[in-house]
Structure formats: structure tokens, C-alpha cells
Amino acid sequence: MRRLFALLLGISLLAGLGQPANAQAAQIDKAYTYNEDDKAVPSPNSYQFKTIINAQSLGIDSFSSAQDLFVDSQDQIYLLDSGKKRVIWIDENYELVHIIDSFTWKDEPLTLADGAQGIFYREATQSLYIADTNNNRIIVCDRTGAVSQVYTKPETALLDNGLPYAPTKLVVDELGLMYVLTLNVNTGALMIDSENQFLGFYGVNAIKETLELKIEHMWRSIMNTTQNSQSEVSFQPTELANLYWSDDFFIYAVSPVTDTVESPVVKLNPVGENVLDGTEFGDSPDEEYEDVPIFTDITADAGGVFTVLDLTSGKIYQYDEECTLMTVFGGLGYQKGLYQLPVAIESNSGGDILVLDAKKNTITVMEQTYYGEKIREALFLYNDGLYEEALECWFEILRMNANYSLAYVGIAEAYLSMGEYRLAMDYFYQGGDKDGYSEAKTAMWREVLRNSFAFVAAVVVVIMLLILCYDGIKKYSKLTVQTLKKKRKGVES
Amino acid sequence: MKRSGFQMMSPYVYPFYIMTHPKDGFQEMKMNKKSSLSVTILIICAYTLVDMLYRKMVDYDLNIYDAKEVSAVRVMVITVATFFVITAANWCWCTLLDGKGKYQEIFYVVACSMLPTLMMNVITIVLSYFFAAADLIFLQYLAIVAKAWTLLLMGVGLAEIHDYSAKKTLFSMFLTVVGIVIILFLAMLLMSLFQQLYLFVVTVVLELKYL
Known part of the structure; x- marks a missing residue:
């Protein structure tokens, strides 16, 4: 018995050893996609390197930790060169149009603080909105640098948390309503109208219901206030990292992947509700690949295809409106098409993707390959139900x-x-x-x-008849047997 | 005894008779010492085979296992180990609780009572090609019926061979479950020990290799 047991254990040990290790999900310089078993498999590139925009190609002095990028519908590029406190306006052929490095407000010069983080261009009024983070204000100017508005902290009791007002990213909707993300506020974006009135919070990140949260909730219902105030576990919503205003009146928002975030990428309708189905974005983490994505920016196009940028891996993930992963590209590195510190991503009308790297101080333009175009075409048809x-x-x-x-x-x-x-x-x-x-x-x-309905029906009828006649047949056969036996007896006797 | 067609019945047919007449069947088996080791082994082999086929061949949409990842060795080890663990646990407790059954008889009872599950697995494999996911509930009902049948057979069989009352049988079955847990725990301990031993040997070999 003991020997047998040992043998069994040996066999099961051997069986365990034969299992292949999970395939490594992350490959920096090679495109991949996930197959039906959620395993990373190689794939052709959907995007390839097209060109690079940097200070040299524009013929100006170098950028210094540029933080944000905006591309309007005319493919004009506005680059917020935070370190040099200026905005660079680049046209659709990637050539310099204008450098806005001096701002004037009410005939007085106004300078941005070092480290301004967000820029938005509103085409209706042809005005640039700049989140002047360290000066605790948002400034609105035209493309020559003439400032028309300065928005400081709006008057509201809801923002009095004792911390400075530091707007980081913003978008402006059709009516001129600003959606502003600020540091140290995790209750969503601030909705501020053009009169600097605070209207409320928008799109707070939902908290994932984890087991830990449920247990904590149970404890809190039992414990008293003093005990609760000493509890170290806190369940705060994750701060949103970036917003994107899409022309179909939806706002995309991204946040880093944390334990409590329900979905790191959301598409918010005007009421602030998420309309995306998926909650899993980025690489599926496994035991070998444990880096948690920090999504820093998102861009989308008219077809509902959205592209998110992950700072941790330097990778760019593209999804269709059903949250199906279309492609992954990019990565960390020094080559063209790889990034050091990617901070912002934008797409233009030609389907190109522009990635701003704050460390390399370049904008990398990636263009779609034939393969990528085909996938996009097929997915559009497929999502519209045009299968054939x-x-x-x-x-x-x-x-x-x-x-x-x-x-x-x-x-x-x-x-x-x-x-x-x-x-x-x-x-x-x-x-x-x-x-x-x-x-x-x-x-x-x-x-x-x-x-074959006729055939099936016939078979069913025959079977039913047989069942009905079963008793009769049984009796008959018994009778026959008996008569046979009688006859035999008759013969014997 | 009324139904003594048993005397003439082939040992290979007898389990099927037991399936429908558990009380009489097991009683006669016990009295006439008819538990056959070859039949037991045959049933276990068949069960293993059907289990493998079940994992591999149930149609794609109804298969809860991944047919591409089925490992014959693993299924074999798991099935055989399950049989041994159940019977061993039961034997351990029932020798302490004045059970009259021998190890071979317990083995026979457990194997025989697996027959409904085995047959239902075969039926499920065939039916899965005609059914879609929407009719899954029907197959699940069949599976539940089969499992209940198996449990019933096991209960009756163990009661008969150990000469237990119904209450004592239930108690012994509960203890058997506890025994299974204990055995699995010990097996796990042993397993990790073996693993450490294995790692130790590997380390020593590596050290020697790159000395």
C-alpha cells in the first residue's frame, strides 16, 4: 500500500512537472495580440513609425519636459512646452506656425509657471485653454497669446480641502463648459462654466467591490465611530488621470490601475455614466508580468475606436467600441517608435497617432499599416452587423x-x-x-x-405504435409460447 | 432467497443487476462472497477511460474542460487516487466502528456505485452533439440524478457490507469525508516534502556540475 502510494505521488509529481510555463505576455519590440485562450501570440504591426517632430525638425530651441499635446480637427498641433513656458503651434505638415511664448492679459504680460500640465483648443471660439497648474489657474488665450480669461479657484465649499487648487487636465464642451481635473481631488472632474461658477463633479471613478472592501464594510457596521476613525483601510476613488472630449458628446477618461478602480478606462455620457462594457484594459497580468499599467492619456476617433497610453510599459493599446483589443504597439526604449516617458497621445484625421515623449522631447507620429486599416474596416462592418x-x-x-x-x-x-x-x-x-x-x-x-420532418415524424409514430402495441405483442407471444408448449406436450404424450 | 438468478449470473453482468436492486444485490454479494477484484478493476478502468473521453469529447460549447489541455496521465492519476482515497478512508473508520466489510468489498461497492455516473457520462457525450447551451440545464439534471443514484448505491452498499443501520451508515459516511480531508492534507504535506527533496537534489546536482 505504502509503496503504491509513493508511486502514485511520483506519477502526479511528474505530471505536474510537464506543464509548460505561461507564455510571456510582454514583448517590447514585437506586436502581439491575445488569442481565444487569452495567450499572447505574435501579430503583424498595425502601426508603423512615420516621422518624428522635435525641436530640430521645427528649427527652434529644444523642448523641455513638454507635458501635453492637442490636435484639432484641422490637424493643427498645439504642444504645451511646459519647461519653456510656451505653446508651440505646428501645422498639418508638421511645420512650425507660431510659438506662443509671451502672454498678455489686460495689457500686462503674464507668464505660465513651470510645469503647466494641460492644454485644450476650442475651435468654436478659437481659444486655447491652458491648465497653469502651479499658478493654480486656467488661462484662456487666442493663438497669438492674447489672454481673454483667467479662471482661478471657483467659489465652492466642496473644494475646501485645505490643499491648493492645481488644475492638471481639462476639456471644454460645445457650450463652453470646462471639465477640469485637479490634483488632490478624487471625486471626479470639476464642471466649471464660463463665468467660473462651479457646477458640480463629473464622472467620479467607481470603486470596485472587492472582498476586502466587503469585509471592511462589515467591520465598520459593527465598530463604533472612534474605532472606525482609527481604521487604516480606506476606500477612496482613484483620481482620474486624463480626459478626452470626443465629438459625439462623450468624454473618455483614464486612470491608473489600482486595487479599487472599477475600470481604468471609461467613456462617460453627458450624465457622467460609463457606457463601455469592458473593465479589463492593458496586458493581462500574470505571475511573470506583474507591472500594473498607469494609463496617462486617451484619444478616440469618430468610429469609437479609442487608444490608451500606458506609462509603465510605454505601450499603446487600441480598442474598438466593444472594448475588443485591436492592437498593441510601442514600448520602452531608445529606438524610433519606442518611448522613454510617454505623457500624451493624440490622433489626427488621417488616422495617425501622435505620441509626446517628455523625456526624449519628441512627438512620434505613427501611421496605420495596411493590416491595421483592414482590421479597422472589418471591425466597423462587424460592429454594424454587416457580417457578410x-x-x-x-x-x-x-x-x-x-x-x-x-x-x-x-x-x-x-x-x-x-x-x-x-x-x-x-x-x-x-x-x-x-x-x-x-x-x-x-x-x-x-x-x-x-x-427531414416527414422521416422523423414517421419514426416517432412507429415508436409510439410499438409502445401502444407492446402489451398486445407480449400477450400474443406468451400465448404462442404456451400453445407451442401445449402442442409439444401433446406430441410428447 | 427469492431472486437467486444471481448464482448463474456472470460477475460482469452482476454490477448492472446491483444498479437496479442495490439491497438484494449487495446482500447476496456479501453472503456469497462474490466481490470480484477483476470486475472492480475493470469498472475503474472504464471509469477512467470515460472520464478522459468526457473531458475530450463533450461537444465544444458544453464542455467545461478545455479539450486541448486534457492530460490522460493526470486524469488517470486523479481517478485512481480518488477511488483509493475514498475506500481507504472508509476502511479506516469502519474497522474502528465494527464494520464487517473487507477492503476488497468496500472497493467493489464504491466501484459498482460509480456505474450510474459512468453511464450518464457516456450518455452526456452523445447527447452533447445534439444539444446547445440553452438545453444545458437538462444535461445538468441528468448529471444530478446520476450522482444521487451513485450516492444511494454507495450508502446501501456500505450499509450491507458493514452490516450497519441506516443512521450508522450516514455517520460513517460523514466520517469518511473527514477522513478524505485528512488524507488529502497529509498527501499535500508529503507532496511539498517531496518537492523540497527534489529541489535539494537539483541544487546539489547543479552545484556539483558547476563546481
Whole structure:
């Protein structure tokens, strides 16, 4: 017995040793995507290096820790060069238009403090909004530097936390309402109107309901106030890191991944509710890859495709409106297309992505490859329910990347709507979509049943008749046996 | 005894008779010392095989296991170990509680009572190709029925071979569960010990290699 037990243990030990280690998710200089088993697999690049904008290419003295970037609908680029206290206006051909380095307000010069963090250009009024963080104000100026408004801390009891008012990032909506993120405020963005009236908070980060939180909640309901005030565990919402105003009246917001944040990337409707389904963004952490993403910026385009920037890994993740990961690119490094300290990301109307690096002091322009374009095209068709039209795109994508599981699902959906259920099942299987597989299987059997209804009905009727006649047959056979026996007896006797 | 067709019945058919007549079946088995080791081993082998097929072959959308990751060795070890752990725990307690069953009989009872589960697994494999995820609840009902049947057979069988009352059988089954937990705990301890030993050996070998 003991020997047998030892043998069993030995076998199970051996079985345990044979397991392959989880594939490393992060590969800095190679594009990858996640397959149906959530494993990182190689993929072609969706974006490639196009050009670089730096002080040299513009013919000016070098940037110094530039903090923010804004691209308007005419592809004009506004770069907030915080260290040099200026704004650089670059046109669509990446050439210098103007340097705004002297601001005047009421005929008096006004300077930005070192480390201004946010810039926004409002096209309706042609004005630049600059979050002058260390001067505790927001200034509004035109593109020549003439300041029209200075917004200091709005009058409200809700902001009296004893800490200075330090606006970092801001967006302005169609009505001129400002959504301002400030340091040390974790209750969402401040909504401030053009009269500097504080209207309320917007889009506070939801807190994830973890087990720890539930246990703490239970304790707090038992303990008294004194004990509660001594509790070291606190569940504060995570501060938002950045906002993006999209033209469809939604505001995207990002925050670092923490234990308590429900979703690090949210798309907020005008009421401040998140409309995205997904809550998992960035690399799926495993035992080998433990770096937690710190999302610093987000940009989106008209199709609802949004791109987020992760400071920790220097990677850029692109998702479609259903939160399906489309591509990952970038990383930390010195090469072109890799970053040292990426702080801001923007996209232009041509689908290019501009990444501002505060340490390299460059703007890197990444352009979409053929593969990326195909994926975008296919996903747009797919999300609109045009499965059959997307079929050709998906096949094209599969020719370039057989690892892209969504392509299989797309093809399966197309076959399903075309009535090719067997093929649909195969492709759903390859794409790892169990619900789709089930749907196709049901449809297949339904069709089989419909086509052979006469046969099935006949079989059912025959079986029912047999059951009905069973007793009769039994009796009859018994009778026959008895008569046979009698006859035999008769013969014997 | 009324139903003594048992005397003529082949030992390979007998488990199926027990399935539908547990009380009589196990009683006769005990009286006539008909527990057959070869049948027990056969059932365990069949169970292992069906379990493997179940993990591998249940249609994709209804399969809770990942068919690509099924390891035959692992399934084998787990199944065989499960049988041994259950029977060992029961034997340990029942020898203390004046049970009359022998180890081989306990083994036979446990194996026989696994038959409904085994058959239901086969049925599920076949049915899974005709059913979709929406009908999963039906398959789950079948599985529950099979498991209840298995438990019932095990209870009746153990009561018969140990000559226990119903209450004592329930008590002994509860103790068996406790015993299983203890055995697993000890096994885990042993396992980590083996692992440390293994690491030690590896370290020594490495040290020697790069001396």
C-alpha cells in the first residue's frame, strides 16, 4: 500500500512537472495580440513609425519636459512646452506656425509657471485653454497669446480641502463648459462654466467591490465611530488621470490601475455614466508580468475606436467600441517608435497617432499599416452587423495573421447569417466563441429537423405504435409460447 | 432467497443487476462472497477511460474542460487516487466502528456505485452533439440524478457490507469525508516534502556540475 502510494505521488509529481510555463505576455519590440485562450501570440504591426517632430525638425530651441499635446480637427498641433513656458503651434505638415511664448492679459504680460500640465483648443471660439497648474489657474488665450480669461479657484465649499487648487487636465464642451481635473481631488472632474461658477463633479471613478472592501464594510457596521476613525483601510476613488472630449458628446477618461478602480478606462455620457462594457484594459497580468499599467492619456476617433497610453510599459493599446483589443504597439526604449516617458497621445484625421515623449522631447507620429486599416474596416462592418460584407476583410486579415481570433468569429458570424451552419461551427470553434458555436449548432439541428420532418415524424409514430402495441405483442407471444408448449406436450404424450 | 438468478449470473453482468436492486444485490454479494477484484478493476478502468473521453469529447460549447489541455496521465492519476482515497478512508473508520466489510468489498461497492455516473457520462457525450447551451440545464439534471443514484448505491452498499443501520451508515459516511480531508492534507504535506527533496537534489546536482 505504502509503496503504491509513493508511486502514485511520483506519477502526479511528474505530471505536474510537464506543464509548460505561461507564455510571456510582454514583448517590447514585437506586436502581439491575445488569442481565444487569452495567450499572447505574435501579430503583424498595425502601426508603423512615420516621422518624428522635435525641436530640430521645427528649427527652434529644444523642448523641455513638454507635458501635453492637442490636435484639432484641422490637424493643427498645439504642444504645451511646459519647461519653456510656451505653446508651440505646428501645422498639418508638421511645420512650425507660431510659438506662443509671451502672454498678455489686460495689457500686462503674464507668464505660465513651470510645469503647466494641460492644454485644450476650442475651435468654436478659437481659444486655447491652458491648465497653469502651479499658478493654480486656467488661462484662456487666442493663438497669438492674447489672454481673454483667467479662471482661478471657483467659489465652492466642496473644494475646501485645505490643499491648493492645481488644475492638471481639462476639456471644454460645445457650450463652453470646462471639465477640469485637479490634483488632490478624487471625486471626479470639476464642471466649471464660463463665468467660473462651479457646477458640480463629473464622472467620479467607481470603486470596485472587492472582498476586502466587503469585509471592511462589515467591520465598520459593527465598530463604533472612534474605532472606525482609527481604521487604516480606506476606500477612496482613484483620481482620474486624463480626459478626452470626443465629438459625439462623450468624454473618455483614464486612470491608473489600482486595487479599487472599477475600470481604468471609461467613456462617460453627458450624465457622467460609463457606457463601455469592458473593465479589463492593458496586458493581462500574470505571475511573470506583474507591472500594473498607469494609463496617462486617451484619444478616440469618430468610429469609437479609442487608444490608451500606458506609462509603465510605454505601450499603446487600441480598442474598438466593444472594448475588443485591436492592437498593441510601442514600448520602452531608445529606438524610433519606442518611448522613454510617454505623457500624451493624440490622433489626427488621417488616422495617425501622435505620441509626446517628455523625456526624449519628441512627438512620434505613427501611421496605420495596411493590416491595421483592414482590421479597422472589418471591425466597423462587424460592429454594424454587416457580417457578410466583412467576410472578405476577415479572410484578408487571416492571410496576414492566422492568430487573430476575432477574424474567425467574424467569418463564423457571416457563415451563420448565410446559413452555412457547419462551417460557422468550425470557425466559431477556432475563434473560441462558445455562445456562437451553440447558436450555430441549434440552427443546424433545426434545419436538419425541418428538412427531414416527414422521416422523423414517421419514426416517432412507429415508436409510439410499438409502445401502444407492446402489451398486445407480449400477450400474443406468451400465448404462442404456451400453445407451442401445449402442442409439444401433446406430441410428447 | 427469492431472486437467486444471481448464482448463474456472470460477475460482469452482476454490477448492472446491483444498479437496479442495490439491497438484494449487495446482500447476496456479501453472503456469497462474490466481490470480484477483476470486475472492480475493470469498472475503474472504464471509469477512467470515460472520464478522459468526457473531458475530450463533450461537444465544444458544453464542455467545461478545455479539450486541448486534457492530460490522460493526470486524469488517470486523479481517478485512481480518488477511488483509493475514498475506500481507504472508509476502511479506516469502519474497522474502528465494527464494520464487517473487507477492503476488497468496500472497493467493489464504491466501484459498482460509480456505474450510474459512468453511464450518464457516456450518455452526456452523445447527447452533447445534439444539444446547445440553452438545453444545458437538462444535461445538468441528468448529471444530478446520476450522482444521487451513485450516492444511494454507495450508502446501501456500505450499509450491507458493514452490516450497519441506516443512521450508522450516514455517520460513517460523514466520517469518511473527514477522513478524505485528512488524507488529502497529509498527501499535500508529503507532496511539498517531496518537492523540497527534489529541489535539494537539483541544487546539489547543479552545484556539483558547476563546481
